[in-house]
Amino acid sequence: MSGARDVAANAIDYIESLITEMLAGGHTDNEISLGRLLSSNQEIQVQLKSQLSEKIF
Numbered sequence: 001m002s003g004a005r006d007v008a009a010n011a012i013d014y015i016e017s018l019i020t021e022m023l024a025g026g027h028t029d030n031e032i033s034l035g036r037l038l039s040s041n042q043e044i045q046v047q048l049k050s051q052l053s054e055k056i057f
Helices: 002-009 011-024
Strands: 029-039 042-051
Touching: 002 011, 002 029, 002 042, 011 029, 011 042
Parallel strands: none
Antiparallel strands: 029 042
């Protein structure tokens, strides 16, 4: 899964805006798709999620 590293590298570009939008909007969480990976015949979506509620940690 060499593409996994490329997809994960997108997190660097999105993390600050993800948290900023979450806090500015008064939301308890926020998430964004970083990309998709293919494994055999299965498609896997990789997401970055920020969470404010400690109950879900």
